Amino acid sequence: MKFLGIDIGSARIKVATIDEKGEVTDFVSSEISSIMKQPQPLHSERNVLEVWENLCSLLRKVKGIKEVDAVCVDATSSTIIPIDRDLQPLHTALMYNDQRAQEEVKEILRKSPTAQKFQEILPLDASLGLPKCLWLLKRTENGKKIFKFLHENDFFTMKLCDTIVTSPNIASKTHIDPATGDFHAKIFEEIGFNTDYLPKVAPIGEIVGHVTPKASKETGIPEGTPVVNGVTDSSAGDIATGTVEVGDVNVNIGTSLVVHAVVDRVVPDKKARIYYKPYLQKSFLVGGATNAGTLPLDALCHLTNKKIEDLEEEAEKVSTGCDGLIAQSEWLGTRIPDHNPNVRGFLLGITKKNFTAGHIFRSFLESNAITLNRLLEIISELTGQEISEITLCGGGAKSKLQCQIIADATGKTVKTVETGEPAIGSAILAMTAQKKEYTIKELVKKMVKKGEEYQPNQKNNTILQNKSHQLYKHTQEIYKNYTALTP
Structure with a gap:
């Protein structure tokens, strides 16, 4: 079959x-x-x-x-x-x-x-x-x-x-x-x-x-x-990564960066920062979708006429913090936790030293990780759920450097899977309709194969936490009264 x-x-x-x-x-x-x-x-x-x-x-x-x-x-x-x-x-x-x-x-x-x-x-x-x-x-x-x-x-x-x-x-x-x-x-x-x-x-x-x-x-x-x-x-990506039990957290990094945690109850967020959606077998997903992700990385490849693997190799030689270069990786407006459709990408703190393709590429990776960490902090604060590890999937998870930067920025263990594609999650759902002897959770445990694991570096975490405050502050200041003139 x-x-x-x-x-x-x-x-x-x-x-x-x-x-x-x-x-x-x-x-x-x-x-x-x-x-x-x-x-x-x-x-x-x-x-x-x-x-x-x-x-x-x-x-x-x-x-x-x-x-x-x-x-x-x-x-x-x-x-x-x-x-x-x-x-x-x-x-x-x-x-x-x-x-x-x-x-x-x-x-x-x-x-x-x-x-x-x-x-x-x-x-x-x-x-x-x-x-x-x-x-x-x-x-x-x-x-x-x-x-x-x-x-x-x-x-x-x-x-x-x-x-x-x-x-x-x-x-x-x-x-x-x-x-x-x-x-x-x-x-x-x-x-x-x-x-x-x-x-x-x-x-x-x-x-x-x-x-x-x-x-x-x-x-x-x-x-x-x-x-x-x-x-x-x-959500299909969540299934493909084995994110099916209460307490599991999955992050899908594609054109959008999406974070979902599985919970068994809905705790309203008085500050209206994140959403809930129904999931498998009376559970819910809490989290949300952002406009961070791979869009800036693809654009930089096009601009420099370099392969993404080459840019990542250059970025690996750049120290954490990118020598002061700060990037905003949400180019199509911010969705959650701070909604502003007029936000566009930017680079701040440009110097002769840090104005290189490697610095710019890494700064976008750091911006993605910072955006993710803000959402994880909100989920923990709201649900009381302690998050010690997260699973990454999507095209962005193929970058070992992105995975390590996320581990450093969040202070959490990061894991990948061999088959984290949403198409595979949907294939698993198709299988459950025909193989009634298995529950979706049993099928997932049977099928999902774990990939690599990344541990956080505390020194890098401190640097990225400081950068997070700077990125949030400058985004708020720059786009407070700004109306986007281009798509």
Whole structure:
């Protein structure tokens, strides 16, 4: 038997198949970063039909695609696509980092006292699903033709099996109530939003349909193959790294840097800094997504015309603290814990000595680690959960230097896994729907293989703690009254 996991990220599509023993039998990927457009400040969108064409082409390259017994999809969180009654998109997808719905956020908070209070569970900003839905209804020429609003997962699941459905994890940023696992009816009622626009919510891991003849012809997946309800890309990464028990913490470093800790109860955050989302078997994920990550690293590669491995080698020769160079690695606004869509990247403290590619590269790695550490401190403060070690996955976790810098900045043991790809997490979910004799936790323990381990250096921790205060202070000062002029 083979189980197929599909991961649709912001920059790449990745597809994995695993067998009954949990061994990866094939893994392929395709670049799609050029599809995402930022036509003006605060806008981020892409053509989902173009993504679908790329996915179909990639799936036809998978070895043994005709032998697949179940399939599960993960995709970006809070990306919204409006469709008509013919199940066709009416607008480009508003991506996870799209911030155009600023006025809609104000409208929600003005009309809904419940939404104001709910910010202790899900801080409201324009990147979330509900403001985007309102924007699409009111500000597009096809607003009156909208039949349903789908999350990106939902859209590609629909393309496979013609079923319109979501999961409480996928829809968490469209105001799912963790207490019920369904949309928060009171909030939608207070703002006058008809919940008929939203997909039905089904449990994670449930078979929600079967591959249609049309989808089979386009993808190569056998007709009738069960399609399993999934989770977002970051949550699929959590599964792939074995982050399934209460107390586990996973950090996914890709185009976004996402941190999730598994908890068994929701403790509201009066300061509205982090979010909660439903997860596996009555547990929850607490944490959030930031705009830190690999974007500055890729940009520096392009600027210098150097491979990322070469830049990392240069950065390894630079001392901790980068000889005073401070970088901001969040180039598309800050999301949590301090929401400001106008924040852009910067370099401070440039000197002749530190203005080198190695210094700049390392300064971005340090900025990523500092951003992560702030979130870990908030999670511990709020939940009372002591965090002694964290697991890293995603493209950024392939950098040994990034892993060590994170260990130094956080003062915690950092571990990696051999198979931490979200596509593998989705393949595991597909497997659970067919292998009923195992729970998801049992499968994960059986399959996840640990990688390397990194221990913190106390001297470096002190240097990076001081740098953290400087970075936070300067970001607040520079962008307090700044309005972004470019995307």
